[in-house]
Amino acid sequence: MKKIYKIDKNEITITDISEFDIEHILDCGQIFTYKRIGDDFIVYSDKDIAVVRKVDDFYKINTSNVEYFVNFFDLDTDYAKIKNEVKTILESNKFGVNIDEMYRRGGGIRILRQSFLETVIGFIISANNNISRIKKSMQYIRENLGTKTKFGDFEYFAFPCLESLAMQNETFFQNAGCGYRSASLVKTIKMLQGVDIDNLCSMSTQNLREYLLNFAGVGPKVVDCILLFCFSRTDVFPVDTWVKKIYKDLFGEESKENVMRQNLINKFSGVAGYAQQYLFYFKRVQSFEKKNIDNF
DNA sequence: TTTCAGGTTGAAC
DNA sequence: GTTCAACCTGAA
Numbered sequence: 001m002k003k004i005y006k007i008d009k010n011e012i013t014i015t016d017i018s019e020f021d022i023e024h025i026l027d028c029g030q031i032f033t034y035k036r037i038g039d040d041f042i043v044y045s046d047k048d049i050a051v052v053r054k055v056d057d058f059y060k061i062n063t064s065n066v067e068y069f070v071n072f073f074d075l076d077t078d079y080a081k082i083k084n085e086v087k088t089i090l091e092s093n094k095f096g097v098n099i100d101e102m103y104r105r106g107g108g109i110r111i112l113r114q115s116f117l118e119t120v121i122g123f124i125i126s127a128n129n130n131i132s133r134i135k136k137s138m139q140y141i142r143e144n145l146g147t148k149t150k151f152g153d154f155e156y157f158a159f160p161c162l163e164s165l166a167m168q169n170e171t172f173f174q175n176a177g178c179g180y181r182s183a184s185l186v187k188t189i190k191m192l193q194g195v196d197i198d199n200l201c202s203m204s205t206q207n208l209r210e211y212l213l214n215f216a217g218v219g220p221k222v223v224d225c226i227l228l229f230c231f232s233r234t235d236v237f238p239v240d241t242w243v244k245k246i247y248k249d250l251f252g253e254e255s256k257e258n259v260m261r262q263n264l265i266n267k268f269s270g271v272a273g274y275a276q277q278y279l280f281y282f283k284r285v286q287s288f289e290k291k292n293i294d295n296f
Numbered sequence: 297t298t299t300c301a302g303g304t305t306g307a308a309c
Numbered sequence: 310g311t312t313c314a315a316c317c318t319g320a321a
Contacts, residue, residue, distance in 0.1 A: 179317025
């Protein structure tokens with residue numbers, strides 16, 4: 001695989017954008033800490049910030065931490081190869097997906113490697129919730145507990161550390177708009193104190209999944225999102241309301257949730273997580289288009 | 297006024 | 310082991 005980026009001081013340049021589209025990456029539901037300002041996309045992760053701007057046929061990423069965001073955007077993984085593998089599986093199963101169209105719409109998706117604490121909290125909040133509210137809650141947590149940080153002309157709040165989060169009671173999270181998820185957050189944050197993250201990385205996907213399911217507010221869907229978007233375990237297939245619709249498209253009818261999940265993992269095995277993202281994004285784009293036509 | 301939004305939980309079969 | 314209603318909240 002040819003390297004798709006160059007580094008110059010605090011700037012990353014994406015030189016090959018055939019498998020990198022910042023809108024696809026941010027809008028496929030894996031992250032809640034970003035915003036758009038004009039044509040720029042500001043991405044916040046943990047203590048760091050990246051300003052992503054498209055310039056002609058490449059991206060310029062100005063960042064407080066180059067090394068962190070090279071890993072965060074998964075820049076050393078060969079997505080062309082992954083897309084081919086997903087394509088092969090879709091074709092050999094005769095799933096009837098318009099693959100060219102799917103990649104035309106969301107072929108620039110990459111699976112982010114996000115920080116553990118922020119991912120766990122973000123996805124506990126995400127349960128039965130919508131993106132705009134999740135983003136507001138995450139922003140509230142940053143603004144009220146995080147350290148004010150400067151990067152060039154930008155001022156932002158870092159994501160707070162575990163100790164700072166552990167001092168908050170349920171009321172704090174209710175004020176953040178987390179609703180009934182607040183109790184889970186307080187419990188899980190307490191449980192996280194003393195957890196050795198390096199140890200978690202060395203666990204098998206199955207063991208790590210079972211372990212993380214012990215945390216409050218972490219069920220089958222949330223745990224798979226944590227496994228995929230934080231630990232890069234691409235042999236999982238998060239099943240949500242959208243995936244249920246997709247499953248019906250692929251297999252003809254819905255089934256019990258864990259049956260659907262297992263069938264999808266059996267089909268896509270090591271590229272399951274990627275397949276989930278491409279299919280998910282495509283389904284959502286199509287759905288939004290249909291809505292707009294209906295409203296017309 | 298309902299419904300829905302990228303679900304989890306605990307009680308009741 | 311499975312099913313199922315309840316759950317904060319606010320935009321559509």
